Amino acid sequence: MKTPQSYQEDFISINNVTKKYGDYTAVDSVSLEIGKGEIFCLLGGSGSGKSTLLRMIAGFEEITSGDILIDSDSVNGVPPNHLPVNMMFQSYALFPHLTIEANVAYGLKREGTAKQEIKTRVAEMLSLVKLSEFAKRKPDQLSGGQRQRVALARALVKRPKVLLLDEPLGALDKNLREETQFELMKIQKELGITFIVVTHDQEEAMTLGDRIGVMDRGRIIQVGPPRELYEQPNDLFIANFLGVLNHFKGRIVSTSDDGLCDIKLKDIDMHVKVSTELPFEDDQPVVVTVRPEKMEIFSDPQGKPGMQNPFIGVVTSIAYMGHLTVYVVKLEAGIEVTITESNTHLSAKADISENDTVRVEWPARSSNIFTR
Amino acid sequence: MKRFLSLFSKDSLGKKTIIGIPYIWFLIFFLLPLFYVLKISFSESIIASPPIAPLFEYDGDEQTLISTLRLSNYGYLIEDNLYLLAYLSSIKIAFFSTLITLLIGYPMALAITRANKRLQLALLLLVMLPFFTSLLIRVYAWIGILRTDGTINTILMFIGVIDEPIVLLQTEFAMYLGIVYAYLPFMILPLYAALEKQDKSLLEAARDLGASPAIAFLTVTLPASVSGIVAGCMLVFIPAVGEFVIPSLLGGESTLMIGRVLWDEFFANRDWPVASAVAIVMLAILIIPIMLFQNQQAKSSGE
Amino acid sequence: MSRFLKISLFAGFSFLYIPIFILIFYSFNASKRGAVWGGFSTEWYGKLLQDQQILDAAWISFKVAFLSASGAVIIGTLAAVVLVRMGKFRGRSMFSGLVSAPLVMPEVITGISLLLLFISFKEFLGWPQQRGIATIVIAHTTFTAAFVVLVVQSRLYALDKSLEEASADLGATPFETFFYVTVPIIAPSLAAGWMLAFILSFDDLVIASFTSGPGSTTLPMLIYSKVKIAVSPDVNALATIIVVSISLVIAALAIFAFKNQKQEH
Numbered sequence: 058m059k060t061p062q063s064y065q066e067d068f069i070s071i072n073n074v075t076k077k078y079g080d081y082t083a084v085d086s087v088s089l090e091i092g093k094g095e096i097f098c099l100l101g102g103s104g105s106g107k108s109t110l111l112r113m114i115a116g117f118e119e120i121t122s123g124d125i126l127i128d129s130d131s132v133n134g135v136p137p138n139h140l141p142v143n144m145m146f147q148s149y150a151l152f153p154h155l156t157i158e159a160n161v162a163y164g165l166k167r168e169g170t171a172k173q174e175i176k177t178r179v180a181e182m183l184s185l186v187k188l189s190e191f192a193k194r195k196p197d198q199l200s201g202g203q204r205q206r207v208a209l210a211r212a213l214v215k216r217p218k219v220l221l222l223d224e225p226l227g228a229l230d231k232n233l234r235e236e237t238q239f240e241l242m243k244i245q246k247e248l249g250i251t252f253i254v255v256t257h258d259q260e261e262a263m264t265l266g267d268r269i270g271v272m273d274r275g276r277i278i279q280v281g282p283p284r285e286l287y288e289q290p291n292d293l294f295i296a297n298f299l300g301v302l303n304h305f306k307g308r309i310v311s312t313s314d315d316g317l318c319d320i321k322l323k324d325i326d327m328h329v330k331v332s333t334e335l336p337f338e339d340d341q342p343v344v345v346t347v348r349p350e351k352m353e354i355f356s357d358p359q360g361k362p363g364m365q366n367p368f369i370g371v372v373t374s375i376a377y378m379g380h381l382t383v384y385v386v387k388l389e390a391g392i393e394v395t396i397t398e399s400n401t402h403l404s405a406k407a408d409i410s411e412n413d414t415v416r417v418e419w420p421a422r423s424s425n426i427f428t429r
Numbered sequence: 430m431k432r433f434l435s436l437f438s439k440d441s442l443g444k445k446t447i448i449g450i451p452y453i454w455f456l457i458f459f460l461l462p463l464f465y466v467l468k469i470s471f472s473e474s475i476i477a478s479p480p481i482a483p484l485f486e487y488d489g490d491e492q493t494l495i496s497t498l499r500l501s502n503y504g505y506l507i508e509d510n511l512y513l514l515a516y517l518s519s520i521k522i523a524f525f526s527t528l529i530t531l532l533i534g535y536p537m538a539l540a541i542t543r544a545n546k547r548l549q550l551a552l553l554l555l556v557m558l559p560f561f562t563s564l565l566i567r568v569y570a571w572i573g574i575l576r577t578d579g580t581i582n583t584i585l586m587f588i589g590v591i592d593e594p595i596v597l598l599q600t601e602f603a604m605y606l607g608i609v610y611a612y613l614p615f616m617i618l619p620l621y622a623a624l625e626k627q628d629k630s631l632l633e634a635a636r637d638l639g640a641s642p643a644i645a646f647l648t649v650t651l652p653a654s655v656s657g658i659v660a661g662c663m664l665v666f667i668p669a670v671g672e673f674v675i676p677s678l679l680g681g682e683s684t685l686m687i688g689r690v691l692w693d694e695f696f697a698n699r700d701w702p703v704a705s706a707v708a709i710v711m712l713a714i715l716i717i718p719i720m721l722f723q724n725q726q727a728k729s730s731g732e
Numbered sequence: 733m734s735r736f737l738k739i740s741l742f743a744g745f746s747f748l749y750i751p752i753f754i755l756i757f758y759s760f761n762a763s764k765r766g767a768v769w770g771g772f773s774t775e776w777y778g779k780l781l782q783d784q785q786i787l788d789a790a791w792i793s794f795k796v797a798f799l800s801a802s803g804a805v806i807i808g809t810l811a812a813v814v815l816v817r818m819g820k821f822r823g824r825s826m827f828s829g830l831v832s833a834p835l836v837m838p839e840v841i842t843g844i845s846l847l848l849l850f851i852s853f854k855e856f857l858g859w860p861q862q863r864g865i866a867t868i869v870i871a872h873t874t875f876t877a878a879f880v881v882l883v884v885q886s887r888l889y890a891l892d893k894s895l896e897e898a899s900a901d902l903g904a905t906p907f908e909t910f911f912y913v914t915v916p917i918i919a920p921s922l923a924a925g926w927m928l929a930f931i932l933s934f935d936d937l938v939i940a941s942f943t944s945g946p947g948s949t950t951l952p953m954l955i956y957s958k959v960k961i962a963v964s965p966d967v968n969a970l971a972t973i974i975v976v977s978i979s980l981v982i983a984a985l986a987i988f989a990f991k992n993q994k995q996e997h
Contacts, residue, residue, distance in 0.1 A: 117897055137900040150898035154916040163912075164902030215902065443906060448818060448827075451811035451877075455830040458874040462845030469848050533747075536740035543737060552741070554986045559748050561928075561982050563935040565952050566971040569959050570751040573758060576963065580754055583768065613748060642734075663836060671838020673938050678959065688840045695844060695942075705848070708841045719836055726832045727825075 067126075068093035068251060069114070069219060074123035076109050076275075083109040085275035086123070096245055096252040098266030100259060100298070106275040107255045111221050114253065116140045128218055138167070143212035144221040147228065149204050151196035157183070157207050158192040164215045182210040185244065202233050209241070213248065222254045226261055238264050259299045263287065271295050293427045296346050303352070303394045305329055305345040306429070309337050317365075317421055320345060327390035330365040332421040337428075344427045349397040351423035354384055355416040356409050365421040370394070372413050382406065386417055463712070470705035473499050480699050502706035512707065515685040516714065522601070522686065523669035526608035527616075527662050533609065534616035534661065539650070541617075542624045553621065560614035568607055568678050575603055575679070599681030607675040612668070616661040623657025624650070656729055663722035667715055687711055752975060759968035776969035786954065786970065793934050793951040796865055800872035801930035805922055807873060808880025808929075813910075815881070816888040817896075834878035843942030846871045850943065863945030871943040872936060876929035883928060887921035888914075920989065927985060931978060 069091040076084040084106040091097045099107040112118045114125055116137035125132045132140055143164070151160050161182055165175045183189045186206035196204055205225065212220055225241065226234045242265060245252050256262050262269050263283040270280045271294075279286060279295050290296040307322040307329070318331045320343060331345055358369050370388040384396045396417060398406050409415060472481050506512040541552045559567060574580045575597040582594040597603060627650065635645040673688035680686060687707065695704040759777075763770025780786055811831050818824075834842065850860055850867050860867055895917065899909040915922070937952040944950065951974075958967050 115901060117900075137897070138903045138905055142901075144898070144901045146894040146898055148892055148894050150892060150894040152895060152899075152913055152917075163899070163904075167903040167905075167908060211898075211902070444818065447810055448814050448821060451807050451814060451831070452823070452827055454807050454877075455811070455827075455874070458846065458849070458870060459830055459834060459842075462849040463841075465848040465852055466841070466845045533740070533744055536737055537744040540737035540741040550986070550990055554983065555745060555748075557986070558979050558982055559752070561931050562752070562975050562978055563952065563971075565935065565937050565955055565959075566755070566974060567751065569955070569963075569967070569971060570755040572959065573963050573968070574751055574754060610747065610751070613744070667836040668838055671840050673840050674956075688838060691840045691844065692938075701848075704844060708844050711838065712841060715838070719833060722836055723829050723832050726835075727828060 068095075068128060069253075070126040071110075071114075072124045072126070074110070074113065074125060075121050076106070076113060076118060077121045082275050084113070087272075087275075087277050089270060089277060089280065091251065091253065093251055094249045096242070096254060096265055096267045098254045098256060098262040098269045099272060100256055100262040100266075100269050101272035102257055102298075104274075105272040107257075107272045108223060110272070111144075111223060111253065111255045114219070115142055115144045115221050141218040142221055143215050143217040143219075144223065145208045145212045145225055147223040149196075149208035149228070151204055151207055151211070153196055156193050156195060157188060157199070160196065160207055161211045161214050164211065168215070178214055182214045185213075185247075186210045201229055202237060205229060205237060206240075209244070213244075213250065217250065219251045219253060222252060224256055225254060226258075227256075234261070235264075241265065263299070271298060273298075290425065293344060293346070293429075296425060296427070301349055301395060302346045303349065305347075305392070307343060307345065309339050309341045309343060311339060312337055318426065320426075322390070322392070325390045325392060327368075327388070327392065329424070330421040331424045331426045333426050335426070337426070342429050344429050345424050346427070347394075347419055347424040349383070349395045350381075350399070352394065352396040352417055352419040354386065354396050354398060354406060354409065355418070356406065356413065358414045358416045360416055362416070362418055364418040366424075367416060367418045370415060370417055372409060372411050372415055375409070375411055384409070384415075386415060388417065466705045466708050466712075469702055470502055470709045471499055472702050473501075474700045474702045481701050499702075502702045503710075505703060506706055506710060511685070512687075512690065512710075515687045515690045516710070518685055519670050519672075519687040520714070522604055522608065522684070523666050523672075526605055526612070526669055527666040529605065530609050530612055530616045530665050531658065531662060534613055534620055535658075538617045538620035538624055538657075541621055542627075556614050556617050556621075560618070564611055565674055567611060568674055571603070571607055571610065572598065572678060575606075598679065599684075601680075601684045603679040603681075604676060604684050604686070607679040608665075608669050608672065611675060612665040615664040619660035619664065620654060620657040623654045623660075627653045656725060659721065660725045660729070663718055663725070667718050667722065670715060671711055755968055756972045756975070759965065759972040761965060761968075764965060776965045777973075779966050780969055780973070783966070786951070789949050789951040789954040792865065792948055796868050796872060796940070796950060797930045797933040799865075799869045800876055800933040801926045803869065803873035804877040804880045804929040804933075805926045808877040808925060809884050809922060811877065811881045812884035812888055813914075815885055831878055831881050834875045835882070837875075839936070839938035840942075842871070842875055843939040846874075846939070847942040863943055864948040867943045867945070868940050868948065868950065871939050872929075872933040875939065876932045879928050879932060880925035883925040884918065884921050887918050891917060924985065924989070927981065931982075 067090045069089075071087055071089040071091075074084060074087050075082065087106075087110060089097075099110060101107040109118060113120050114127075114132065116132055116135055116139075120133055127141060130141075132142075152163065155163065158179055161179045162175050165178060170178075179192075180189065183192055186209055188203060188206055188210065191199060191203065196207065199207065205228070209225075226237055229237060238261065241252075252265075254262070254265055256265075263286075266283055268280060268282055269286055271278045271286065273294055279291050286295060287299050290299065296302055305320070305322050307320040310319045310321050310328070312318045316332050316334055318333060318337060320329050320331060321327075322329065329345055337343065353364075368388045368390075370386040372384055373387050373393065374385045376383040379400070381397045381399045384398070385393055386396060387393050394417060469481055474480055537556075541549055541556075544552060572579070576582075577594040577596065577598070579597075581597060582591070585591045586594065631649050631653070632645055635649045636642070640648060671688040671691075672686060673692050676684065676686040676689040677692070680689070691704050691707045691711070694700050694707060760772050760774065761770055762773035762775065811827075815828055815831070846867075847863075850863055853859055854861065891914070895913055896909050899913045900906070904912065935952060936950075937956050940950045941953055941956075944953065955967060955970065958964060
């Protein structure tokens with residue numbers, strides 16, 4: 058659980074930045090403020106412009122129009138070797154001909170730092186990332202996780218104002234990722250350096266980021282803390298991007314005074330109820346989304362419903378995934394929904410099997426509603 | 430020239446220097462010399478050192494510049510049948526040698542790609558070694574084999590197949606042999622590069638979909654290796670047209686090749702303007718194949 | 733591998749190698765004439781070492797090849813960097829044409845054109861007064877640089893661009909990046925390019941014949957003048973030495989490269 062912090066709100070200020078390659082617009086009028094000491098995640102698919110934006114902050118790409126300020130200094134036209142930012146590359150880009158020590162010392166040598174100081178700072182960094190005993194090795198003698206830490210140390214040793222991380226965990230095995238994520242967060246809090254992380258992995262963004270900016274086709278769609286993005290996405294694209302969803306297309310039948318909408322689904326005989334604070338007109342076409350974990354499954358179809366949306370259905374498939382179980386249930390109206398149940402207790406719902414008739418319920422406030 | 434100067438307008442000094450050094454080098458020592466050949470091909474041959482008359486002379490009395498520009502060297506090329514025949518026979522010999530080299534080289538390149546990785550490297554090394562070994566020495570080796578008291582005649586007479594030594598050296602056969610032998614590595618290497626890139630599962634997919642080995646080769650392997658075929662053929666054909674060492678050592682009087690004609694014109698007759706004209710016409714013949722080759726180079730280096 | 737492919741491979745390699753083996757074989761032949769075997773002898777090798785003309789020519793060829801290869805690596809590497817890393821600039825397509833044309837240009841044309849250039853240089857600049865080692869080196873640097881470009885270019889394409897970006901990101905100027913990161917990483921291909929250029933220069937007959945002057949007869953020029961007259965056993969011995977030493981160097985380089993490659997994975 059993250060605690061809210063007080064940032065210097067406009068430490069990095071991206072003002073209406075556009076990047077064009079010929080006719081193609083890679084980044085389209087993006088404006089962002091990133092605070093000091095924050096971990097900010099740029100989340101998006103390939104071609105969303107997130108990497109281009111990162112490379113503009115690093116000075117690798119010229120800005121077509123707009124301006125990026127780091128601590129009130131513009132990066133426009135400044136070559137990468139003169140910017141107070143450092144980057145951790147997706148491939149780590151460790152120099153294969155240099156030892157780990159020499160890799161980490163490389164940036165300090167270019168600054169002309171005194172020999173003795175280089176030695177102490179490199180040693181400090183290597184101990185921070187727990188690689189002191191590997192100082193004399195070459196990069197190809199290290200594991201993937203170790204290489205990632207060398208790349209981190211090499212970028213941090215210059216004490217940059219901002220560290221840019223391009224898919225920092227992309228090259229790691231799945232089980233190594235989680236461990237590394239927390240390690241990364243620990244180091245960041247220790248040093249208080251602002252991190253900007255580019256990732257296509259929503260889970261990674263949600264774990265790492267104090268805030269996330271979701272990008273699509275060169276534009277920022279929504280910026281906010283992970284919880285806000287997940288629970289109250291302002292866009293169907295974001296809702297989809299951040300996790301599996303059950304979709305229901307339909308039209309508003311009526312809205313009560315306390316904000317409870319009754320929605321008739323398209324083409325099938327089924328109504329769902331959604332509570333919303335947004336004003337909707339009757340007969341407006343909408344999409345209702347419900348996350349699989351917000352739905353609950355009960356083995357007793359005749360039981361007394363406890364939530365606003367109770368339906369009867371038949372289990373068509375079950376996937377046991379360890380920490381949770383995924384059920385696909387075909388509701389009586391003919392529509393399929395996906396439900397996940399966390400396996401908190403060993404026996405939880407263990408009596409449900411395929412082809413069983415079950416009851417599926419979800420509360421009206423656990424769904425989102427979008428106009429279409 | 431305007432285009433060249435504008436090179437140096439926009440970019441930083443460091444970038445200009447890095448582009449400028451090799452650019453100027455190749456302009457001065459590759460392109461400019463070709464213009465000199467063009468220029469000399471229009472001048473008159475005189476007995477002097479160098480044996481060329483200046484293109485323009487300044488007439489002190491009339492105070493005018495007199496042009497001595499001559500087309501006569503080219504006229505000479507047309508008049509004397511020798512040149513036309515030499516060009517035609519060079520193109521013919523280069524063409525058929527290229528074809529034979531392709532027919533020998535293709536199965537070899539394909540065979541190398543089918544070997545396991547370790548063996549592939551060893552086989553490639555075996556192709557590279559002659560590529561690196563002096564052309565002169567490799568052609569010279571054939572003299573010892575082909576001449577009347579050479580290896581082949583000695584063996585054949587020893588077995589009793591022939592009574593009299595047969596003439597092998599200084600024949601058209603020897604020329605073909607020499608060119609194919611000398612240029613075979615130049616054919617195999619680009620073919621191998623093209624074939625090796627090919628995804629092996631494509632061929633398996635074709636076979637799986639019912640293609641016979643021959644059909645699979647014609648519809649999958651061959652089309653995918655076109656870039657290698659073009660590069661290999663150009664690497665053989667273009668230098669072969671102008672080849673000097675092979676016709677000089679293995680060819681006879683009846684198998685004229687233009688490279689040798691140029692050499693003799695230059696060194697024996699000391700007629701530099703005619704030699705230049707010979708070179709210019711050769712270049713004009715080769716310009717299309719050269720551009721084909723460069724296109725291929727640009728494509729394969731991912732531009 | 734099908735039977736047909738195996739046979740073609742075997743036949744092809746026989747074709748490539750048998751003449752060379754015959755040449756080596758006869759270099760140990762005691763008999764002076766013909767293909768008749770007159771017993772084993774190393775007499776011709778001993779004679780080579782006493783032939784001052786051959787030793788002089790070999791030394792000239794060595795100097796020329798050494799200087800040309802070094803020049804070609806500088807020019808060729810710069811050209812490769814321009815082609816791979818400089819992106820688009822005006823005159824780029826002409827540049828890539830200039831750099832790849834020497835690969836296929838018939839040697840007689842390259843030779844005659846450079847000779848005419850040097851002569852007009854002499855007329856207008858007063859240099860070179862005499863053609864010799866310097867003019868051969870310039871000519872060889874130009875045509876071997878094109879081969880260096882080929883070798884270095886393919887290595888640069890394979891080089892992870894983010895290594896150079898990382899260097900810039902860590903505060904290195906473009907020059908520092910080139911000398912501290914790019915050059916050390918591509919060093920093996922620079923060595924290979926140098927070796928290739930050296931051998932091509934050492935082997936060249938035609939271009940050297942046009943651009944050399946009195947007192948600068950290279951080894952191939954000498955060999956050519958000898959074999960034009962007759963096949964002689966001492967040329968067999970000389971050819972054997974050249975073939976064997978080049979093969980050993982190439983094989984050693986290949987094994988070295990192969991081991992390096994294995995280490996990287």
